[in-house]
Amino acid sequence: MSTHAAIAAHTHRAVPGYLVSALAISPNAGIGSAVQPRNPADPLASLGHSKVYERESTVFGEGDAAGSVFRVMSGMVRLYKMLPDGRRQIIGFLQAGDMMGLAFAAQYLYTAETVTATTIQRIPRLELDALMDAQPAFARKLLSATTSELMAAQDQMVLLGRKTAAEKVATFLLRLSDRKGGKGDEHTIDLPMGRSDIADHLGLTTETVSRTLTKLKSTRLIRILVGGKLELLDRDALADLAGGF
């Protein structure tokens, strides 16, 4: 059962965001700036307040009382769930604009940790509710973002359930690349997370991720650069390998 969620489409790649994805960040919402005047482009801007988290720190844990929702302003966050014996599944990586913690429940259902140093806006649930009441259009936007997130989750199910290790890694790299529209060198992507994070996101082991990347490197599809960066040398070949999505 579960996970059917219907809700259809939007042609692939149309929406870059995932999660309660990419709710536009107003340009003037500077770091640490709290209460600001209403901004039609970013109704969330004036809510809650931002905070800088250092790398590898916990924002909230699975099971914690859920009083706020969060929006990533910059940096990267991983969300994961854990089985009793410690096996971990990373639900997703969040980047600027992504929201987390949205829900209608008493506790968070996954843990959120920063990968890099990250600025995060914390918005009390009550304030969000008030905003939804005041601006029905905003509630619609949230619904739309959540729906996109669900679509992404369904793509991930296909990946986890039916793709080979090579397909998984290729898909992952292409997604990362699509995510950050344009900024920086085209074809060069950031891989701030470690191999074990990638492994736990793709349902593999670190060794398999490493071996797969090595193979992609030796077949000239990618180049691994210093500082956690990576270059896509043959996007088309990678897309073929990825087999859809």
Place this chain on the structure above:
Amino acid sequence: MSTHAAIAAHTHRAVPGYLVSALAISPNAGIGSAVQPRNPADPLASLGHSKVYERESTVFGEGDAAGSVFRVMSGMVRLYKMLPDGRRQIIGFLQAGDMMGLAFAAQYLYTAETVTATTIQRIPRLELDALMDAQPAFARKLLSATTSELMAAQDQMVLLGRKTAAEKVATFLLRLSDRKGGKGDEHTIDLPMGRSDIADHLGLTTETVSRTLTKLKSTRLIRILVGGKLELLDRDALADLAGGF
């Protein structure tokens, strides 16, 4: 990347529904009954109209133009996505109250087929939009349902990425059992879908599903009954095996 979708919680098992799950069906919304007076308990009741689909028929396909959303009134539907080479991932099985096709995109992103004979309400997108405009509370309900759906999708990611075959099957059986709150013999569940449907939902092959069920049978955890029914003999042992969720 994708699938992070934040949005927290609601303690497990709290919500039975999934998908834009289980939007209450008003008791008086009989089969085929279209336009009805407003019903506060089921604002959708008066929209669109219902139709009976025979078993194993297609409701809509991945890529079809998406003009309507659908709600399952009775029966069972499977939603799936397919890779170019035919590998299939079943996103979920829908039962009474579940919605599908909700989205803000031009095409459906998965295929919907009936498993059994099924009654489905078709609601034009425009009518749904109008209802959301007219009743902000309904939009909130939709958001809540979609969020629950997302949580379920995240559980499914854990299953697909990190569970063994035995854990997958045990989890699946328990979910099915939890789903149908109470109706019929406690501990007896319906398995109207075939082994290959189960396999494609759990990221396994039909043979592995069959072998795993046989093992559960021989260890006295379940009993397989005629007519696609199955009895859970030792729920606790199954829950142990399932390892969470």
Place this chain on the structure above:
DNA sequence: CGCTCTTTTGAGTTACCTCAACCACGGTGG
């Protein structure tokens, strides 16, 4: 530079898959 942590590489194992046969059931038609 020494230390730690991560990544890579290697060797051997295994859970699950593939291929294939067999079986059980339900429908159909003679």
Place this chain on the structure above:
DNA sequence: CCACCGTGGTTGAGGTAACTCAAAAGAGCG
């Protein structure tokens, strides 16, 4: 009423992609 057939499920035997365990090689940091 029963032989036939088609479909779906089970069982078996062998193969393999990915895992586990282990060690070496980098990379980052004080």
